[in-house]
Every structure is written in C-alpha cells, then in structure tokens.
Amino acid sequence: MxxxxxxxxxxxxxxxxxxxxxxxxxxxxxxxxxxxxxxxxxxxxxxxxxxxxxxxxxxxxxxxxxxxxxxxxxxxxxxxxxxxxxxxxxxxxxxxxxLGDNAPHISASAMHPWVWDGAKALWQSGHFREAVTAAARKVNAETQNRAGRRDVSEASLFQSVFSKDAPKPGQPRLRLMADDGSDTFRSVHRGAMAFAEGCYAGIRNPNSHEDGLPELPEHEGLEQLAAFSVLARWVDGATVSA
Incomplete structure (x- = not known):
C-alpha cells in the first residue's frame, strides 16, 4: 500500500x-x-x-x-x-x-512479511549480508511450518514440497496449481524447485559460510531479498496436499 x-x-x-x-x-x-x-x-x-x-x-x-x-x-x-x-x-x-531514472524501485518493507520480518533488525543496522541470511532462515522455517516437516531443510525441503510426485505419508506437497497432468503443472513445480535450490545454494550458503566476504552493497542486498520474497509468496500461497 x-x-x-x-x-x-x-x-x-x-x-x-x-x-x-x-x-x-x-x-x-x-x-x-x-x-x-x-x-x-x-x-x-x-x-x-x-x-x-x-x-x-x-x-x-x-x-x-x-x-x-x-x-x-x-x-x-x-x-x-x-x-x-x-x-x-x-x-x-x-x-x-x-536524474533520468524514473524506473520502478524496490522497497524492502513491501516484500513478503516473512522476508522483511526476518531481515528488518539486521538491515536497519547496515548488516545487509546477515539480513539476507536471516530472511532465508525465516522462509525456510515458515515452509517447514506449512509442510509440517522438521526432518529436512533448505534445498532438500523445497525439493520435497515442490516435487511433482504424489504426496506420501509424512511428505506433503505444496501445490502452486492443481495437478491436471499438464505440462504447465510440471513446469511450474520444476521451476519452483530449481528457483528455491538456487536461492539457497547461490545466495544463502555463500552469505553464511564464507568468512571475510565484504559487506553487500545495499542494492545487491535488496535484489537478494527480492528473490526470497518471490519464493515466500509461492510457499505462502500454495495449497498443502497431504
């Protein structure tokens, strides 16, 4: 708003x-x-x-x-x-x-609440890299809550919840659309799975595991938060299929 x-x-x-x-x-x-x-x-x-x-x-x-x-x-x-x-x-x-740049801009506070709530305190103190990591953890935790899973996390979690396979006992799925057997259904969930893996392997892991990395520029941190915001909206809007 x-x-x-x-x-x-x-x-x-x-x-x-x-x-x-x-x-x-x-x-x-x-x-x-x-x-x-x-x-x-x-x-x-x-x-x-x-x-x-x-x-x-x-x-x-x-x-x-x-x-x-x-x-x-x-x-x-x-x-x-x-x-x-x-x-x-x-x-x-x-x-x-x-200044010749009337393009739309990103507002961190307008991102999905899971992302901004996780990142807010660190972001406001200028710790942009740690803020992105905190947002990633929050999205992971909320996804575990939606799926009722504590046995897997991050990439493995999203591979499971976005799997095109039918749900199994203890392994519910998150459906972004109804399983109508179409190529679109398969494409959407394959893409969500790959996107989530990229977020955690390409953003979260380097940010939290590499010592001595320079602080992220603010605009790069915003871009990374935006990636997790997209993922959070998919998870939050999905239907749980058990």
Missing part, C-alpha cells in the same frame, strides 16, 4: 516541533540559565517517535546506521532522519525524473 504522504508529513512535522530545542527566557528574579529544553514533554516526544520510527523504517530503512547518532541529545538522530524522510516524500519523484 502506498504511503499517505499528507498524513506522514503532518506526523513528521509534529515530531520536529515537539523535539525542537530552545533556551527558555528567564523569569524575573530567576537564576540565569542557558540550559535548553524540548518544546514537548518527553512523554509527548516518545509517543510521537513511536509513529515516526515506523515511517522512517519504511522511507529510509537504513536510517539507524546511515544517519549519525549524537550522545548529547537522544533525538538529534531522529530529527535529521525525519528531515531527510520529509524531503524524500516530497521530492523523490522529481529527483528520479531529473
């Missing part, structure tokens, strides 16, 4: 208002003080931040690692990220058009 830009900008602006700092004027007879305060109370700022953080996770998924934090003020990182997010909401389409 697309972001409600007007609502989001209102919430971002309110957070910026509440977290703004100022030095209060001294009342007559009061001691001179230069200590700054926030416009809102801590309770108000925390309540607003609860909403704003969810928006930042959607608009700028890596904001916790890409925007510097400040020990002197707990809200400065949030404020800078909020200002960036507001600009992104207003001018993203313009920037893409002016």
């Amino acid at each position: 697309a972001i409600d830009v007007a609502w989001a900008r209102t919430e971002l602006a309110e957070f910026l208002r509440l977290s703004e700092t100022y030095v209060p004027a001294n009342e007559p007879g009061a001691m001179v003080s230069s200590r700054s305060r926030n416009r809102g109370t801590q309770q108000e700022i925390i309540a607003s931040a609860q909403i704003v953080e969810q928006m930042l996770d959607r608009i700028l998924p890596a904001w916790r690692s890409s925007v510097p934090s400040h020990k002197s003020n707990r809200w400065l990182q949030h404020r800078e990220a909020t200002q960036r997010a507001d600009v992104a909401l207003v001018r993203e389409a313009e920037v893409r058009e002016r």
Whole structure:
C-alpha cells in the first residue's frame, strides 16, 4: 500500500516541533540559565517517535546506521532522519525524473512479511549480508511450518514440497496449481524447485559460510531479498496436499 504522504508529513512535522530545542527566557528574579529544553514533554516526544520510527523504517530503512547518532541529545538522530524522510516524500519523484531514472524501485518493507520480518533488525543496522541470511532462515522455517516437516531443510525441503510426485505419508506437497497432468503443472513445480535450490545454494550458503566476504552493497542486498520474497509468496500461497 502506498504511503499517505499528507498524513506522514503532518506526523513528521509534529515530531520536529515537539523535539525542537530552545533556551527558555528567564523569569524575573530567576537564576540565569542557558540550559535548553524540548518544546514537548518527553512523554509527548516518545509517543510521537513511536509513529515516526515506523515511517522512517519504511522511507529510509537504513536510517539507524546511515544517519549519525549524537550522545548529547537522544533525538538529534531522529530529527535529521525525519528531515531527510520529509524531503524524500516530497521530492523523490522529481529527483528520479531529473536524474533520468524514473524506473520502478524496490522497497524492502513491501516484500513478503516473512522476508522483511526476518531481515528488518539486521538491515536497519547496515548488516545487509546477515539480513539476507536471516530472511532465508525465516522462509525456510515458515515452509517447514506449512509442510509440517522438521526432518529436512533448505534445498532438500523445497525439493520435497515442490516435487511433482504424489504426496506420501509424512511428505506433503505444496501445490502452486492443481495437478491436471499438464505440462504447465510440471513446469511450474520444476521451476519452483530449481528457483528455491538456487536461492539457497547461490545466495544463502555463500552469505553464511564464507568468512571475510565484504559487506553487500545495499542494492545487491535488496535484489537478494527480492528473490526470497518471490519464493515466500509461492510457499505462502500454495495449497498443502497431504
């Protein structure tokens, strides 16, 4: 679902208002003080931040690692990220058009929930390779749940659940379409099996087993997450045949 830009900008602006700092004027007879305060109370700022953080996770998924934090003020990182997010909401389409790239873009938060839920925490701290591995584990676990299998995992699991053979005791199948004996049925399940094997052999295994690999560029990590999102949607939408 697309972001409600007007609502989001209102919430971002309110957070910026509440977290703004100022030095209060001294009342007559009061001691001179230069200590700054926030416009809102801590309770108000925390309540607003609860909403704003969810928006930042959607608009700028890596904001916790890409925007510097400040020990002197707990809200400065949030404020800078909020200002960036507001600009992104207003001018993203313009920037893409002016730079000559108005093509569709991938949003990690719009991927299948199994993938983004598995990857989210690591992704937001800039650990893209580990995030992809976590997403792969989540998809594997959810597939085991759907099939009621704990005896096999990853490539072997998908070879079993997407097998064109009839189900056997303890070996249910996941059907992406009804078995009508057609070439299409065989092609769809052969393709799903091969795709799943490629995801785990070509993406998951190197990411988790190779020491010293450089961090994935963010755009490559997104592409790898997208592959597991496709697989997750197939599994989630399949019919269990036991």
